Amino acid sequence: MIECECGHKNPIGTELCESCGKPFHEETEQKLLDMRYEGVARRSKTYQTTIIDKIWNFFSSVKVGIWIIVLTLIASAIGTILPQEMYIPPNVYPAQYYKEQYGVVGYIFYTLGFHNLYGSWWYMLLLASMGLSLIIASLDRVVPLYRALKKQSVTRHTSFLKRQRIFGISRVPNPHETIKQVEQKLKEKHYQIRKENGNILAEKGRFSRWGPYVNHLGLVIVLIGAMLRFFPGMYVDEVLWIRDGETEAIPGTDRKYYLKSERFILETYDQDDKKFQEIIKKVGNGIPKNYQTDAILYENKNVGIAGAEPKLVKLKQQSIKVNHPLKFDGFALYQTSYKLNEFHKMYFKLEEKETGKTFGEIEVDLLNPKSTYNLGNGYKVEILEYFPDFEFGDKGPTTKSKIPNNPAFVFKMYTPKTKDGEISFVAIRQNLEPFGENKFKMTFTKLDVRNVTALTVRKDRTLGVIAFGGLIFMIGLVQGMYWNHRRIWVQIVGNEIWMAAHTNKNWYGLKKEIDYVIKDTDLTKPQDQKEHKGEVA
Amino acid sequence: MINVSSNLLASSFFAYFIATILAWGSFASKQKKASLKIKKWERISIIVAALGFLLQIGYFITRWIAISHVPVSNMFEFTTFLGMMIVLGYLIIYLIYKTNIIGLFALPTAMTVIAYASVFPKEASPLVPALQSYWLKIHVTTAALGEGILTISFVAGFIYLLRVVDQTKSSKKTFWIEFVIYSILSTLAFAIVSYIFNAMNFETTFSWVNETQQEQELVYHMPAIVGPPDGEIVKSSHSFKPIVEAPSWMNGVNAPRKLNSLIWSLLMGLVLYIMLRLLFQKRIGAKIQPYLKNIRPELVDEISYRSVIIGFPVFTLGALIFAMIWAQEAWTRFWGWDPKEVWALITFLFYAAYLHLRLSKGWEGEKSAWLSVIGFVIIMFNLIVVNLVIAGLHSYA
Numbered sequence A: 001m002i003e004c005e006c007g008h009k010n011p012i013g014t015e016l017c018e019s020c021g022k023p024f025h026e027e028t029e030q031k032l033l034d035m036r037y038e039g040v041a042r043r044s045k046t047y048q049t050t051i052i053d054k055i056w057n058f059f060s061s062v063k064v065g066i067w068i069i070v071l072t073l074i075a076s077a078i079g080t081i082l083p084q085e086m087y088i089p090p091n092v093y094p095a096q097y098y099k100e101q102y103g104v105v106g107y108i109f110y111t112l113g114f115h116n117l118y119g120s121w122w123y124m125l126l127l128a129s130m131g132l133s134l135i136i137a138s139l140d141r142v143v144p145l146y147r148a149l150k151k152q153s154v155t156r157h158t159s160f161l162k163r164q165r166i167f168g169i170s171r172v173p174n175p176h177e178t179i180k181q182v183e184q185k186l187k188e189k190h191y192q193i194r195k196e197n198g199n200i201l202a203e204k205g206r207f208s209r210w211g212p213y214v215n216h217l218g219l220v221i222v223l224i225g226a227m228l229r230f231f232p233g234m235y236v237d238e239v240l241w242i243r244d245g246e247t248e249a250i251p252g253t254d255r256k257y258y259l260k261s262e263r264f265i266l267e268t269y270d271q272d273d274k275k276f277q278e279i280i281k282k283v284g285n286g287i288p289k290n291y292q293t294d295a296i297l298y299e300n301k302n303v304g305i306a307g308a309e310p311k312l313v314k315l316k317q318q319s320i321k322v323n324h325p326l327k328f329d330g331f332a333l334y335q336t337s338y339k340l341n342e343f344h345k346m347y348f349k350l351e352e353k354e355t356g357k358t359f360g361e362i363e364v365d366l367l368n369p370k371s372t373y374n375l376g377n378g379y380k381v382e383i384l385e386y387f388p389d390f391e392f393g394d395k396g397p398t399t400k401s402k403i404p405n406n407p408a409f410v411f412k413m414y415t416p417k418t419k420d421g422e423i424s425f426v427a428i429r430q431n432l433e434p435f436g437e438n439k440f441k442m443t444f445t446k447l448d449v450r451n452v453t454a455l456t457v458r459k460d461r462t463l464g465v466i467a468f469g470g471l472i473f474m475i476g477l478v479q480g481m482y483w484n485h486r487r488i489w490v491q492i493v494g495n496e497i498w499m500a501a502h503t504n505k506n507w508y509g510l511k512k513e514i515d516y517v518i519k520d521t522d523l524t525k526p527q528d529q530k531e532h533k534g535e536v537a
Numbered sequence B: 001m002i003n004v005s006s007n008l009l010a011s012s013f014f015a016y017f018i019a020t021i022l023a024w025g026s027f028a029s030k031q032k033k034a035s036l037k038i039k040k041w042e043r044i045s046i047i048v049a050a051l052g053f054l055l056q057i058g059y060f061i062t063r064w065i066a067i068s069h070v071p072v073s074n075m076f077e078f079t080t081f082l083g084m085m086i087v088l089g090y091l092i093i094y095l096i097y098k099t100n101i102i103g104l105f106a107l108p109t110a111m112t113v114i115a116y117a118s119v120f121p122k123e124a125s126p127l128v129p130a131l132q133s134y135w136l137k138i139h140v141t142t143a144a145l146g147e148g149i150l151t152i153s154f155v156a157g158f159i160y161l162l163r164v165v166d167q168t169k170s171s172k173k174t175f176w177i178e179f180v181i182y183s184i185l186s187t188l189a190f191a192i193v194s195y196i197f198n199a200m201n202f203e204t205t206f207s208w209v210n211e212t213q214q215e216q217e218l219v220y221h222m223p224a225i226v227g228p229p230d231g232e233i234v235k236s237s238h239s240f241k242p243i244v245e246a247p248s249w250m251n252g253v254n255a256p257r258k259l260n261s262l263i264w265s266l267l268m269g270l271v272l273y274i275m276l277r278l279l280f281q282k283r284i285g286a287k288i289q290p291y292l293k294n295i296r297p298e299l300v301d302e303i304s305y306r307s308v309i310i311g312f313p314v315f316t317l318g319a320l321i322f323a324m325i326w327a328q329e330a331w332t333r334f335w336g337w338d339p340k341e342v343w344a345l346i347t348f349l350f351y352a353a354y355l356h357l358r359l360s361k362g363w364e365g366e367k368s369a370w371l372s373v374i375g376f377v378i379i380m381f382n383l384i385v386v387n388l389v390i391a392g393l394h395s396y397a
């Protein structure tokens, strides 16, 4: 403890008495006081021996903080030189891609791991140390600062006043009268006045001193929110493809929710749209105007009952568009992609080649073909094999995928004339008869298509935390930036009036207020000692 | 309606021009004696500037009506709006500090930005689905306002440097001051060159394979110094042939053409700069300095800092928070490390560093003035270079 001559007991390490402001180190007499933290004892300035002290001191240093900010800045910038891995085409090898596309630069970029910079351990480390630094630096300052501002007394030591940036001495005929006038004026400027032995401490905007700590707290919450992402269950990111008219379980919801897509719509701007004619002429038709899925959301009431068929209850009907996701139970469904005119059904007629006579039509649902189509009167078609996405590979005909992009069939046709059946291979614009000349054939008649929509299924339980952190951050920012903490001391010293003032920022505004306060009084204008003398200590 | 709107924009530009001349006039004569008459000219200058601002608001509203969505949806509209926000920032600072010093450079900066904007295609572009959101208005306007106010910080900081840096001998500092002047001249040159070649109907059409691997035609309206990679001339109004090809890693939309314009601007900027040097027979900074003799450096320093204080929260709100809210609605995630997003973050981090350096390390005056210049460079980088070189999700810019 350091006991000041005013009687106040200060913690060790204090520079200026918390109560009267008397500086404990008189050797810097000529200089202005460093008022940033009211000269309070901060842990980082007082304890410097143990390893914990050292870590604490490291992270509480603003210099270190600035370095962390600058390093994060530089690292982030490097990451934008070339596209990140997530933005390169999905079906390429990154190592190869970067080298081929960007040459040596690409090779270096990839080798140093910059292609996934924002997910790299050292970027995480930077952000983590930023968080740590924010917490420690704030705690180191806010606690003692709070103490000092609470303990401050009205009457200050003369060497405290003298060494304020704004300071002036006036000889006035009637000090008490003048102080009364000043008090009145200060009140008009919404200062809070404390009085003691005729001296005045006028103060306003103290709460703005907490601004930085509030905004740092907000940042810490945001950083924590960002880390939460890595915990299971906090984050769902799936894609749901639905064909027009189909109903699918929504992935990530454990079959609790189902979605039906009634239709997907793509609209483009009308060529005759007067407003945009010029540009449509230039870039050609097809500037998209709307991507939309008309959807119905269902809840499965039988969820969790083993083996039970889903029992769907309609919850909501909505058009999902870009910028208008469908939201439910913490999930959101976004319109993100689509496929137009996917093959849906193919129709074939059974035809006698010689006469051209037909014997009924079959309708093949390309996702769900039947194995036998009975046409009556002894006419029957069997599908022996089906290749939804046909390709002629090394080992004969195969399918590339399960999606009917290029359907092909091996039919077996039974008729009263051909009781053993005839085999024919039918693909788009192909009709082969591998086992010799047939009497009958399958004639393609028509194709039904439908659209497919792709919806991103997203649940992000970190959103609330991050939004909350952002809000706190903004509040702290505004609190600290748009208000200032101003204090004006007016004190009777002998037969003089001493006036000193301090603000944490915006000295211009403070000086204007002082001009107002001393107008029509006998006080002389206090000087800005920084403009007239040296720098702040 | 769209014509009315263009005329309003042109008139506002003209008003800014007049206001600049008045501002310089009132300042140049202030050196002799500060008379009431000069105060009056300063007043008139600010009134004309405010009038220009109102005219530009008129442009904004009429264009909004004409195209029936908020006109900040392509490069022309956004950059024009940024110019308007710089003027607004200047007017705000005028209301606080009642001095027109800032106008000396804020108005020319705004004019340069608007001139730069006018080079982009001015047709109304229909809104693609991703842009159809009220967040477009909220996010883009707030971000631009923040950038406009931060630009005022640059303006004040730059005035500070012009005022205090020793111009009696050449040094690293004078070099960088000249460099900033040169950059501004290059931007002006860009507008001038575009106008000249447009008036002369220069046109070369190339066919090339663009960044999305599609065969495309690319029309140059300036002689091509830099052609598209492996491009072939389809037709041309003149016999000028490209000297080099654009590097293929430039991934912005129509990057080769933009690079070509950039090179033209830098060359013509150099020509303008040399002409001025020859005219003045000394560094441009040295020529300007005497005019600023009566400015108190402390005041411009404070204005520069104050602009950051006011602009930083606005920028954060518009360019990060609103941006994230919108990204969550439109792109399914609030943050995706898209280059434009990252550069907004970089801007944010930079000004955070500025504030901490100023507060804790006592970086005032000259040091923080240089920082404010760098801050402006970062903002312009996001506007110009990110657009030129880097492909991203942002459908324009």
Ligand code: HEM
Pocket (backbone or CB within 6 Å): A036, A059, A060, A061, A062, A063, A064, A065, A066, A068, A069, A130, A133, A134, A137, A138, A141, A209, A211, A212, A215, A216, A219, A477, A480, A481, B349, B352, B355, B356, B359
């Ligand atoms: C991007 C990250 C950060 C942001 C946006 C931020 C923001 C701010 C802001 C706006 C202020 C108030 C400045 C003023 O009023 O002029 C401030 C003050 C401060 N910041 Fe940060 N900060 C960040 C990171 C850090 C870090 C890493 C440290 C660690 C040392 C730190 C330490 C401080 C300190 C010590 C103050 C001064 C408080 C005072 O004097 O009352 N900040 N910060």
